[in-house]
Amino acid sequence: MRGLRGADVDVTLIDRQNFYLFQPLAYQVATGSLSPDEVAVPLRQITRRQRNTRVILGEVVGFDLDARNVVVDRLPNGAPSLQLPYDVLVVGGGSRYSYFGHDDWATYAPELKTLDGALHLRDSILLAFEAAETETDEATREAWLTFVVVGAGPTGVEMAGQIAELGRTLRREYRAVDTTKTRVLLIEATEHVLGAFPDPLPRKAETQLRSLGVTPMLSATVVDIDSRSVTVQAPDGSRTTIATRTAVWAAGVTASPLAGLLAEASGAETDRVGRIVVEPDLTVAGHPEVFALGDMVSVRGQQLHGVAPVAMQQGRHAARSIRSGTRETFRYRDKGELATIGHVRAVGVVKGVKLSGFPAWALWLGIHIAYLIGFQNRLLVLTRWTFSYFTRGRGARVIHRS
Amino acid sequence: MRGLRGADVDVTLIDRQNFYLFQPLAYQVATGSLSPDEVAVPLRQITRRQRNTRVILGEVVGFDLDARNVVVDRLPNGAPSLQLPYDVLVVGGGSRYSYFGHDDWATYAPELKTLDGALHLRDSILLAFEAAETETDEATREAWLTFVVVGAGPTGVEMAGQIAELGRTLRREYRAVDTTKTRVLLIEATEHVLGAFPDPLPRKAETQLRSLGVTPMLSATVVDIDSRSVTVQAPDGSRTTIATRTAVWAAGVTASPLAGLLAEASGAETDRVGRIVVEPDLTVAGHPEVFALGDMVSVRGQQLHGVAPVAMQQGRHAARSIRSGTRETFRYRDKGELATIGHVRAVGVVKGVKLSGFPAWALWLGIHIAYLIGFQNRLLVLTRWTFSYFTRGRGARVIHRS
Numbered sequence: 001m002r003g004l005r006g007a008d009v010d011v012t013l014i015d016r017q018n019f020y021l022f023q024p025l026a027y028q029v030a031t032g033s034l035s036p037d038e039v040a041v042p043l044r045q046i047t048r049r050q051r052n053t054r055v056i057l058g059e060v061v062g063f064d065l066d067a068r069n070v071v072v073d074r075l076p077n078g079a080p081s082l083q084l085p086y087d088v089l090v091v092g093g094g095s096r097y098s099y100f101g102h103d104d105w106a107t108y109a110p111e112l113k114t115l116d117g118a119l120h121l122r123d124s125i126l127l128a129f130e131a132a133e134t135e136t137d138e139a140t141r142e143a144w145l146t147f148v149v150v151g152a153g154p155t156g157v158e159m160a161g162q163i164a165e166l167g168r169t170l171r172r173e174y175r176a177v178d179t180t181k182t183r184v185l186l187i188e189a190t191e192h193v194l195g196a197f198p199d200p201l202p203r204k205a206e207t208q209l210r211s212l213g214v215t216p217m218l219s220a221t222v223v224d225i226d227s228r229s230v231t232v233q234a235p236d237g238s239r240t241t242i243a244t245r246t247a248v249w250a251a252g253v254t255a256s257p258l259a260g261l262l263a264e265a266s267g268a269e270t271d272r273v274g275r276i277v278v279e280p281d282l283t284v285a286g287h288p289e290v291f292a293l294g295d296m297v298s299v300r301g302q303q304l305h306g307v308a309p310v311a312m313q314q315g316r317h318a319a320r321s322i323r324s325g326t327r328e329t330f331r332y333r334d335k336g337e338l339a340t341i342g343h344v345r346a347v348g349v350v351k352g353v354k355l356s357g358f359p360a361w362a363l364w365l366g367i368h369i370a371y372l373i374g375f376q377n378r379l380l381v382l383t384r385w386t387f388s389y390f391t392r393g394r395g396a397r398v399i400h401r402s
Numbered sequence: 403m404r405g406l407r408g409a410d411v412d413v414t415l416i417d418r419q420n421f422y423l424f425q426p427l428a429y430q431v432a433t434g435s436l437s438p439d440e441v442a443v444p445l446r447q448i449t450r451r452q453r454n455t456r457v458i459l460g461e462v463v464g465f466d467l468d469a470r471n472v473v474v475d476r477l478p479n480g481a482p483s484l485q486l487p488y489d490v491l492v493v494g495g496g497s498r499y500s501y502f503g504h505d506d507w508a509t510y511a512p513e514l515k516t517l518d519g520a521l522h523l524r525d526s527i528l529l530a531f532e533a534a535e536t537e538t539d540e541a542t543r544e545a546w547l548t549f550v551v552v553g554a555g556p557t558g559v560e561m562a563g564q565i566a567e568l569g570r571t572l573r574r575e576y577r578a579v580d581t582t583k584t585r586v587l588l589i590e591a592t593e594h595v596l597g598a599f600p601d602p603l604p605r606k607a608e609t610q611l612r613s614l615g616v617t618p619m620l621s622a623t624v625v626d627i628d629s630r631s632v633t634v635q636a637p638d639g640s641r642t643t644i645a646t647r648t649a650v651w652a653a654g655v656t657a658s659p660l661a662g663l664l665a666e667a668s669g670a671e672t673d674r675v676g677r678i679v680v681e682p683d684l685t686v687a688g689h690p691e692v693f694a695l696g697d698m699v700s701v702r703g704q705q706l707h708g709v710a711p712v713a714m715q716q717g718r719h720a721a722r723s724i725r726s727g728t729r730e731t732f733r734y735r736d737k738g739e740l741a742t743i744g745h746v747r748a749v750g751v752v753k754g755v756k757l758s759g760f761p762a763w764a765l766w767l768g769i770h771i772a773y774l775i776g777f778q779n780r781l782l783v784l785t786r787w788t789f790s791y792f793t794r795g796r797g798a799r800v801i802h803r804s
Contacts, residue, residue, distance in 0.1 A: 018532065018801045037437035037798035044575035045795060054577040057532045057801075077533035077546065116802060130420065130459045131479035144479065173446035175456040376789045376797050380782055387778045393447060395778050396439035399420045399459075400518060 003319025004052070011053040012084060014072055018043055018057050019115075022372055024308060025381070026112045027155060030121040031162040032394040038380045040115055041373045058082065060258060063089070063265040065287055088289050090318050093256030095295035095306055097249055098273070105225040109150060109247035112159070121248060123399050125163060128246045129170060130399075132177045143243040145182050148230045150222050151251030152188035153196070154339040157205060159248050160186040161342035164213040169392050184214045185242060187232055189221050189251075194339055194347065196305065201347040204356040208345040222251075253306060259296040266290065271298045281327040282318055288327055291318040304332055308371075338364045343392075405721025406454070413455040414486060416474055420445055420459050421517075424774055426710060427783070428514050429557060432523040433564040434796040440782045442517055443775045460484065462660060465491070465667040467689055490691050492720050495658030497697035497708055499651055500675070507627040511552060511649035514561070523650060525801050527565060530648045531572060532801075534579045545645040547584050550632045552624050553653030554590035555598070556741040559607060561650050562588040563744035566615040571794050586616045587644060589634055591623050591653075596741055596749065598707065603749040606758040610747040624653075655708060657698040664694055673700045683729040684720055690729055693720040706734055710773075740766045745794075 004011050019040040028034040047053040061081065062071035070089065073081040097111040112118045125147070132144035145167075149160040167182025186193065186209065192202040193209065193216050206216055217232060223239065224231040231241045255274035263269065263276045266284045270276050275298040276284070282299065284290040293314035295306040304310045310332055317330045338348030338360060346360035355363065365385070372378050388394060406413050421442040430436040449455045463483065464473035472491065475483040499513040514520045527549070534546035547569075551562040569584025588595065588611065594604040595611065595618050608618055619634060625641065626633040633643045657676035665671065665678045668686045672678050677700040678686070684701065686692040695716035697708040706712045712734055719732045740750030740762060748762035757765065767787065774780050789795060 018528065018799065035437035035439035036800050040800045041797070042799040044572070045797065045799070048575050048795075055575075056536060058536070075533075075536050076529050077537045077542070079536060079538075082536070115800065126420065127478050131477075134458060134460070134477050134481060134484070135479045136481075140479070170446070173450050173457075374797065376785065376795075379785050383778065383781050383785065393778075395443070395447065395776065397420065397444040397447070398438050398442045398517065401419070
């Protein structure tokens, strides 16, 4: 959308939310480091000076590719659904977590793809410490201080590390309970944490996690979650039930429902995680006027991770194609990947160079500040991080108890 | 509580929420200027180094003054209610808005005494602009762009001024609608805005409000509110119905239910707004070990406003009395009062000197930054204000649509 600034086109941006969430930092909202508005920029502020662009708050519920119409529902004025005509359509609905068919687990193990999910998680995590402080039964108190994170990809690793740090940070704030006894279990179905990273980074990440107090449980599959426990199964079939009141879901990912809607409208295929398969130029087969991109697509003939740099480069590619009228093959330029684990702990590979510890962490900080939208948000986040660095305190800890 | 730091006493701080809300800036959360955590400091962070103090998250639901027990409910671990013994009790439950017996109005005209109330108001106000942008019927669009604020005390004046400024600020962000046509009506039952301020400040405030585009409707009493309109009545009995979708309640105030509970337990009187009448030394009659203070009390023989400086001085007085074991008459030292209206607009009286315009506004800024708890929050708020001053933008505009 920003790539169309100043172009001779009229742009309509439709979103269910009135803000752009900088999703890579959502976990810091969930763990009390940042306030919601510091990682969420109003869409209208972003498009303020982009005079060819209008914003509509609403939910896309259908595509009519023959009539070239998009159906928009949940309009803020309560009007019936709107038919919006287009010449060129760009769809980027992202992804969400999948509970592998156990949608009831979502109640006990929330996820943090959305801002509301992050705030809900913050409530659960902070209330668990509060509950431990008032709990008199020792076994129950231990359950309150036990946190289970499911999935050891970058998000799961970040969450596990942050919760472990939180336990240390809160040490001096509680009187009845010793929060340094917080147990964080990181459950992963494969044999490694950060399995998508090259050797030896998964092993280094594991060491860094252990030094923070996180216990990785590898080759373990979650078979049940309820309000009191998480049950995992080892490859030999043996099961372990962990007494916990707080679980975080960061495992399987599935495409936005928009991928399915678009596939249905166009006859395109979807893959096993619900992503629509698009042509190498990012258009939908038979529809050179329809682009689909980001986490909700699988580019034919390319194996791309569902990470922010891919989506961003695809967005720029679509904007260039629209401006020039050409349809060229999208090529991802892999500049690397970083995952932060905690205070001065991170791993990553940047332009082929493998990093871990302080250099990876410093680079992670710099890149995340740079990619935040808006100078004000950069300053605010930098202020919070500077304070956290020196005081180890966390200032964004409002619990919204319903 | 902070006045008891280092004293030879054990302090238990019980609160329904895990944070201290800096209420004078709640309206800036409601109007998209500040993010929730920037005006809410975790109680545990405040008491971190105060080793004689423990914090319990829970709701006080009863007092037994003979047995010297407080009953605490809604504990975070779901345990049944707790009986907490005390030697000295300090109760400061604050106040809330009163809908003059029309509690159904609360649905259509939310208030902003609480953080959740402020966020709810933010959603309503920002969604009204979004709705106007998608609305095609002109009369309905005008209703979406009409905002009614009930009550022209400091909070009502601040809210009305901020909404009018918001309309100007958003000017360049909307395409279909002209947000400078936003109508803000400020309804007040008496003849003046800011009636508690000395002449000529109410008139000056009125002029400043008008220059911002706010229309004060004085000597007007609200007689009905529903989802589509607010109806007011003039002294001559004639009624006017204003078509609006967004109303803000900032009128009558009533004491926290804790005042009633404490009055019932002690046999003390309450006044017509539900405040408990306390002795001049801030203790409850017949109970020198029980202090009550803040907006929920009326001090016998003194006429005090329900403003933050009174509550703060009373808190310090109670702490001194506890430390020294004496019970002396509380004397309020009135340093003045300020009300901000909008960009470079404010009125106030400080140590007897009446101020308006820039000097009042600058002083308001300085005092509010100084009284914010925590150096980090001061920096964050100052950063936001500096950006707003120069760009007139508002960066904290996340709508949490349910």
